[in-house]
Amino acid sequence: MRPTLQFSFPDxxxxxxxxxxxxxxxxxxxxxxxxxxxxxxxTFDWRLFNKSLVLYESGNKLVxxxxxxxxxxxxxxxxxxxxxxWDFPDSELKEQLAPIIKMRALLKLxxxxxxxxxxxxxxxxxxxxxxxxxEEIRSSPDKHIPALATYLWLKPVKGYPRxxxxxxxxxxxxxxxxxxxxDIYFEALRVADKKPGNYSTKLNIHLDPDMPSDxxxxxxxxxxxxxxxxxxxHIEKDxxxxxxxxxxxxxxxxxSALGQIKNVFPAETTDRFRKGFAxxxxxxxxxxDLDVYLLxxxxxxxxxxxxxxxxxxxxxxxxxxxxxxxxxxxxxxLDSRKYKRxxxxxxxxxxEPRQASPTVANxxxxxxxxxxxxxxxxxxxxxxxxxxxxxxxxxxxxHLLRIECKKLRYLLEFFSSLFPRKKVNVxxxxxxxxxxxxxxxxxxxxxxxxxxxxxxxxxxxxxxSKKTLVAIGSLIGTLDRxxxxxxxxxxxxxxxxASPANKTSFRKLFTSK
Amino acid sequence: MTTLAxxxxxGGVGKTAAAVNLSYLAAQAGSRxxxxxxxPQSSATYYFRVKPKLKSGAKQFIxxxxxxDKSIKGTDYDNLDLLPADFSHRKLDVTFNELKRSKHRLTRxxxxxxxxxxxxxxxxxxxxxxxxxxxxxxxxxxxxPLIPTTLSVRTHxxxxxxxxxxxxxxxxxxxxxxxxxxxxxxxxELMAAVLNEFKGILQSAIPYLSQIERMGIQREPVxxxxxxxxxxxxxxxxxxxxxxxxxxxxxx
Ligand SMILES: Nc1ncnc2c1ncn2[C@@H]1O[C@H](COP(=O)(O)OP(=O)(O)OP(=O)(O)O)[C@@H](O)[C@H]1O
Ligand SMILES: [Mg+2]
Numbered sequence: 001m002r003p004t005l006q007f008s009f010p011d012x013x014x015x016x017x018x019x020x021x022x023x024x025x026x027x028x029x030x031x032x033x034x035x036x037x038x039x040x041x042x043t044f045d046w047r048l049f050n051k052s053l054v055l056y057e058s059g060n061k062l063v064x065x066x067x068x069x070x071x072x073x074x075x076x077x078x079x080x081x082x083x084x085x086w087d088f089p090d091s092e093l094k095e096q097l098a099p100i101i102k103m104r105a106l107l108k109l110x111x112x113x114x115x116x117x118x119x120x121x122x123x124x125x126x127x128x129x130x131x132x133x134x135e136e137i138r139s140s141p142d143k144h145i146p147a148l149a150t151y152l153w154l155k156p157v158k159g160y161p162r163x164x165x166x167x168x169x170x171x172x173x174x175x176x177x178x179x180x181x182x183d184i185y186f187e188a189l190r191v192a193d194k195k196p197g198n199y200s201t202k203l204n205i206h207l208d209p210d211m212p213s214d215x216x217x218x219x220x221x222x223x224x225x226x227x228x229x230x231x232x233x234h235i236e237k238d239x240x241x242x243x244x245x246x247x248x249x250x251x252x253x254x255x256s257a258l259g260q261i262k263n264v265f266p267a268e269t270t271d272r273f274r275k276g277f278a279x280x281x282x283x284x285x286x287x288x289d290l291d292v293y294l295l296x297x298x299x300x301x302x303x304x305x306x307x308x309x310x311x312x313x314x315x316x317x318x319x320x321x322x323x324x325x326x327x328x329x330x331x332x333x334l335d336s337r338k339y340k341r342x343x344x345x346x347x348x349x350x351x352e353p354r355q356a357s358p359t360v361a362n363x364x365x366x367x368x369x370x371x372x373x374x375x376x377x378x379x380x381x382x383x384x385x386x387x388x389x390x391x392x393x394x395x396x397x398x399h400l401l402r403i404e405c406k407k408l409r410y411l412l413e414f415f416s417s418l419f420p421r422k423k424v425n426v427x428x429x430x431x432x433x434x435x436x437x438x439x440x441x442x443x444x445x446x447x448x449x450x451x452x453x454x455x456x457x458x459x460x461x462x463x464x465s466k467k468t469l470v471a472i473g474s475l476i477g478t479l480d481r482x483x484x485x486x487x488x489x490x491x492x493x494x495x496x497x498a499s500p501a502n503k504t505s506f507r508k509l510f511t512s513k
Numbered sequence: 514m515t516t517l518a519x520x521x522x523x524g525g526v527g528k529t530a531a532a533v534n535l536s537y538l539a540a541q542a543g544s545r546x547x548x549x550x551x552x553p554q555s556s557a558t559y560y561f562r563v564k565p566k567l568k569s570g571a572k573q574f575i576x577x578x579x580x581x582d583k584s585i586k587g588t589d590y591d592n593l594d595l596l597p598a599d600f601s602h603r604k605l606d607v608t609f610n611e612l613k614r615s616k617h618r619l620t621r622x623x624x625x626x627x628x629x630x631x632x633x634x635x636x637x638x639x640x641x642x643x644x645x646x647x648x649x650x651x652x653x654x655x656x657x658p659l660i661p662t663t664l665s666v667r668t669h670x671x672x673x674x675x676x677x678x679x680x681x682x683x684x685x686x687x688x689x690x691x692x693x694x695x696x697x698x699x700x701x702e703l704m705a706a707v708l709n710e711f712k713g714i715l716q717s718a719i720p721y722l723s724q725i726e727r728m729g730i731q732r733e734p735v736x737x738x739x740x741x742x743x744x745x746x747x748x749x750x751x752x753x754x755x756x757x758x759x760x761x762x763x764x765x
Binding site: 120125126127128157158159160 | 561594
């Protein structure tokens with residue numbers, strides 16, 4: 001069957017005029033209008049929009065469609081507004097969305113109201129041979145306010161193609177346009193004052209290669225401060241764990257920039273802010289650790305033998321309790337005078353006008369030169385460290401390499417706009433594989449240690465908590481095996497990373513000829 | 514996917530009335546439904562206001578395949594399509610007979626449509642020859658309207674013995690009472706006797722109602738133009754009954 005067509009009204013042409021014009025050619029039958037509301041959802045970082053998906057709630061249904069398309073991909077019945085993917089009913093909708101939304105909360109972005117009046121087009125037997133639907137969409141259920149959009153839908157009836165072809169032709173002659181690249185999604189969000197895609201965890205920084213290094217560094221740091229501020233404002237609501245996470249990443253990047261982009265600000269200034277941000281970072285350390293364990297609850301359970309699976313609940317109940325204390329600590333930390341002062345001073349510093357002749361060594365250097373120097377040096381350092389590990393794999397060395405790799409990663413991301421995007425991305429991908437391996441190893445180490453520590457903390461007097469200890473013991477066993485597996489995988493991953501081809505790419509991109 | 518035939522070897526028993534209303538109710542409940550009018554008299558097609566003509570032509574219909582889909586018409590109702598009757602259907606018996614695998618021609622015609630619909634309902638003409646065998650081979654279940662009269666019951670006996678003789682599984686044949694007049698003593702007595710004699714008699718019966726006759730004037734299923742009427746309710750009960758006792762065995 002031919003698909004439904006969507007038309008936009010020509011200026012000054014309305015429903016009544018359309019129907020009276022059509023009455024000259026067709027007999028029509030108007031039916032009762034259907035009212036529907038449509039609440040649009042997405043995560044704070046626009047995960048659905050970035051995949052060109054529109055998720056909306058209408059009645060007791062949650063519906064997924066593609067942007068610019070009206071065909072429904074999946075829908076599911078719901079009993080409460082959607083928040084987390086784990087609350088969704090088991091459905092194809094859930095399966096498709098889970099890997100996209102992950103741990104992020106869905107936020108209601110906008111709500112629009114549709115009022116659709118169907119008209120049947122009848123033949124001489126009064127048989128329906130096509131349908132027209134007149135639809136008005138508003139930002140409120142009040143039908144007296146002006147519509148955000150009015151559409152005419154033409155739905156062919158199977159077996160009667162000529163009627164819809166003729167109708168379509170007639171509509172086009174009357175000035176109707178088949179609306180293609182238009183979606184009520186944008187209009188609805190515009191009215192709700194939301195800008196699709198306006199927040200992303202990606203570093204969206206554009207640097208000019210000739211910029212003096214101190215200015216360019218401030219551009220990077222101002223971007224990060226912006227991310228810090230956005231997330232900070234949402235932490236209090238505790239909608240999901242990722243506001244704290246993104247907040248922390250921006251702080252870590254800030255600290256890394258201060259340490260890695262050397263000699264662009266006076267040493268005293270850099271030191272002062274490095275100390276300040278070390279303090280700022282610590283505020284949420286405990287909360288983030290706990291979030292990670294709680295997010296992994298299902299995975300932990302899966303690691304346990306079936307007989308022990310329920311016994312771990314005590315541990316997670318305990319962690320949940322600890323989390324609510326840790327969360328309160330973050331809230332008061334963000335509310336503290338010290339925190340506010342650090343951020344305030346930082347803001348002032350970043351927005352200060354540039355001094356005419358800075359005295360610091362690298363301040364005046366074009367940023368491209370400094371970027372090349374720092375990246376290349378850091379790359380060489382990671383290769384050197386990795387080679388030492390190949391000879392003798394010590395846990396501490398793996399940890400150190402992980403930190404060096406992270407610094408390199410941040411540098412590559414800060415400065416990616418200065419180099420050919422595709423080439424940098426290939427290098428980042430390669431580095432990412434090594435980072436994943438080192439990250440896994442580190443995670444298993446940290447988790448193992450943490451569980452040991454928690455086991456000591458847990459009051460273990462009754463039978464139940466003894467069983468919990470057994471379960472924790474079993475988890476530690478599994479984590480230890482995983483840790484060993486990550487360690488075993490290092491050699492291969494690192495050899496790829498330090499391959500001659502990769503080395504050449506780094507040299508070509510980051511050393512001046 | 515399920516196929517269901519409204520069939521009887523006796524005329525005027527309410528096959529078409531049931532086929533039209535049951536397919537409408539199934540579609541309303543959300544099943545993608547196709548009603549196939551196999552009767553050259555084309556009553557079902559008429560009820561849906563469609564021209565009794567196969568766009569593909571009779572020859573393509575007999576061949577089966579993709580062409581058949583082109584003849585299907587959307588009805589006025591969501592989820593409900595119709596494969597119209599054609600005057601050429603009066604010769605289906607003869608035509609099938611001349612072909613190879615003559616008892617499986619209808620199966621071949623319907624097969625390509627099966628992935629497009631959840632339910633296919635056949636409205637059959639009176640027959641007990643090769644067309645009947647084609648129907649039994651093509652469908653999952655056969656549903657026979659039974660008027661509680663001596664002659665009707667006798668015809669049903671003939672049908673069952675025909676099926677047994679030709680090795681068709683009679684456990685897939687169900688029947689329901691049609692055009693029942695509870696005021697008639699004979700109807701009541703016969704119904705009791707029939708329930709004793711035959712297996713597969715459904716609980717719900719369709720009473721004799723003038724509302725159902727009005728379908729011919731309205732050209733709509735009674736369940737559509739009088740949704741709250743007794744007629745409509747009795748088809749709803751019948752449909753519910755069919756879903757529970759027959760279709761629960763398959764998925765629709
Ligand atoms: N339950 C009923 N009450 C009253 N009239 C009915 C009932 N069922 C059907 N009729 C009417 O009886 C006539 C025959 O019914 P219908 O066409 O459904 O039977 P049929 O078995 O399909 O007949 P045919 O063998 O001619 O195809 C029609 O006029 C129909 O409107
Ligand atoms: Mg009939």
